[in-house]
Amino acid sequence: MGIRHGAAKAAGAVSTWGLKHVFHRPAANFPGKVGLYADPQLIAHERGKLSRGSIVVVGTNGKTTVTNLLADTLEQAGCTVVCNRTGANLDSGIATALLHAGRADWGVFESDELWLAKSLPQLQARYVVLLNLFRDQLDRCGEIDRIQDAIVGALGRSPESVLVYNADDPLCAAIADRAPNRCVSFGVARSMGLAQNSVSDATMCQRCSTMFRYEFRQYGQLGEYVCPNCGFSRPPLDYAAVDVALGAVGLSFSVEERGDGASSAGVAAEPLSAPFSGAYMVYNLLAVAVAAHLAGASAADVQRAVDAFDPKNGRLQEFTVGGRRVLLNLAKNPTGFNQNLKIVAGDPNPKVVGLFINDKEADGHDVSWLWDIDFEELAHSGSLSVFAGGLRGRDMQVRLKYADIPSRVVETPESMLEALAAFPTSVNAYLIANYTALPACKAALERAQEEAGAKGAEVGRAGASAFPDGAMGPCSTEPSGHAGETASDGGETHPGEVPPSDALPLVIFHMLPDLLNLYGDGGNVRILERRLAWRGIPVEVRRIMHGDPASFDEADLVVMGGSPDREQELASADVRAMADDLRSYVEAGGPLLAICGSYQMLGHEWLLDGQQVPGLGILDASTRRPGTSADRLTNNIALSVPGIDEPVIGYENHAGRTYLGEGVRPFGSVIGSVGCGNSEQSKSDGVRYKNVVGTYLHGPLLAKNPQVADDLLKLALERHARRTGCDLDTLAPLDDSQELDANRALAQRLGVKGQR
Secondary structure, rough: HHHHHHHHHHHHHHHHHHHHOOOOOOOHHHHHHHHHHOOOOHHHHHHHEEEEOEEEEEEEOOOOEEEEEHHHHHHHHHOOOEEEOOOOHHHHHHHHHHHOOOOOOOEEOOOOOOOHHHHHHHHOOOOEEEEOOOOOOHHHHHHHHHHHHHHHHHHOOOOOOEEEOOOOOOHHHHHHHOOOOEEEEEEEEOOOOOOOOOOOOOOOOOEEEOEEEEEEEOOOOOOEEEEEOOOOOOOOOOOOEEEEEOOOOOOOEEEEEOOOOOOOOOOOOOOEEEEEOOOOOOOOHHHHHHHHHHHOOOOOOHHHHHHHHOOOOOOOOOEOOEEEEEEEEEEOHHHHHHHHHHHHHHOOOOOOEEOOOOOOOOOOOHHHHHHHHOOHHHHOOEEEEEEEEEEOHHHHHHHHOOOOOOOOOOHHHHHHHHHHEEEEOOEEEEEOOOOOHHHHHHHHHHHHHEEEEEEOOOOOOOOOOOOOEEEEOOOOOOOOOOOOOOOOOOOOOOOOOOOOOOOOOOEEEEEOOOOOOOOOOHHHHHHHHHHHOOOOOOOOEEEEEEOOOOHHHOOOEEEEOOOOHHHHHHHHHHHHOOOHHHHHHOOOOOOEEEEEEEEEHHOOOOOOOOOEEOOOOOOOOOOOOOOOOOOEEEEEEEEEEOOOOEEEEEEEOOEEEEEEOOOOOOOOOOOOOOOOOOOOOEHHHHHHHHOEEEEEEEEEOOOOOHHHHHHHHHHHHHHHHHHOOOOOOOOOOOOOOOHHHHHHHHHHHHOOOOOO
């Protein structure tokens, strides 16, 4: 043992003792962090403890569950295992687990995708299990391409590692296509017949930028896909889940080993069942079964581990509080949240739901992703009462409002549990929280359970097998109204929808939502549509998809969102074909809202993969990088906008810097403690030209800025009156107290006064 390695072990031991005995805190990361300072090769030096090597689990969703279940399975097979079970998934967490362990057969480690490049070259793991890739914490991680590059690079520096990957995910299959390592694929053989959500993270081929065609889709981008241009498609499955059954209180399927991608004659499929449901759990359990098989465990070992699975980490953890059952789970991105909502919506009983969202460093400071979640599913799921909490509880309340779901803001999980006591014990409760909000929810539930006399015993196991009457069954699509009696101090969550008149509807063009769908920008369309419907003004939203024609003579308002470069390049080709008509629409005073990448495209030039390319030239503006800098501008931001009473609040996340010409003016001036807008030098954001609003503000822009939304609607109503000859509708006042509460809460954090 070298001097540095010895110093690292000593430092780890001292810090572990101090954390446990002095500060009474878990020693999950810090000992390893200190140890890595003393010996940067600590993980490599410690991996010799593992006689059979290690397995690393990566992916956006499901890492902690799969890691723990796989470790349990290997222990059922009689192996000794080192595992970072708490989800401390940076290199420091892996180092800590190794420092605390003696000799063992296997190491099973969860790893953050970007940090795999730090840990895998030292671990030289036998297997890397890649579960899925979804957009997650875009302000921290960036686009998925960056994560893919990091994983491919890590695999290249561990050439003997076998990549075990989810072939149903084209983003994972693209990594397998690029990695030099041996690869083993798994997936679900047939469609599970699931309803689809509105946003998918991979709509196009990464080889040739052509839209995928799907034989079937499970959820998100997972399914059987093919590129009609270059032929990139779901690879043959080495292991397949067959005969999948998603029931009210559980799931079952069989694992079929194929090897050559076709069913192997004479090879019996191994059955697996679980007392929890959800399509995402099919993939999680399939990954466990495949990795366990490769590591030498049996199907019986997997089944025993699943039967005994009793998580204590807040993931699918069940509690009994005041005679009612409460299910706690993590959700940190739209895909994971949508899968949680299907669990809730599948409960036919009256239910209480708490949604807790923080925006700390580990969560990502941007909460725009809330608008990519299909909360609308809950509005038709029976009797429902909802609480919104966490640091961004007011943002959650606004999102729910535009899904027609009343909610009440609570400051703490304890406040929700106090309110829960007023509901009958027959009501099931669900708490869904993101990363840093989860521990507080878990602690509150543990205290409440202990106070209720159930100290130390969660009733039932993970999932909802203990929930009565099929609480975990598939989502009902029958509308049945919702309770919604819990309102904030601001009054009604929405003023109630006024029956529409017989007039011709105002037409909103939502441009290319299948491509320009980043950062929740599609929420702007939802906000505009609901603000008209609540006033009884008929509205039609036309979604102009890739390849669709568009006649702007028929539009009263046009909305365009942001996107990654690949999707934006394809979208720009569509928009260029419409450029003359769009220019005529703008010059005639047609209102247009363009966010981020779409705003850039309207100028003389914009950035594609860091290179300047010609824009549409509709706006006198140009977008480029400042010198050689590739730094992104990411932060909450507040603007002073002429004619708008409140600060305009949003979130900027962009690499390009936009410079305005003489013929246009900025949308607003940056105020407050942070934020840059168009560039660091200008301290202004966006553009105003005629009735065009271009801006870098996501959030979406209109969520906390109702006056901006109504100004756009007034312009749209004026155009509608001119276009149709109908009388000019006026906008009756709405109760915007919740939007303004969310605005002022963030304005205060930015050091901006809430009323000008």
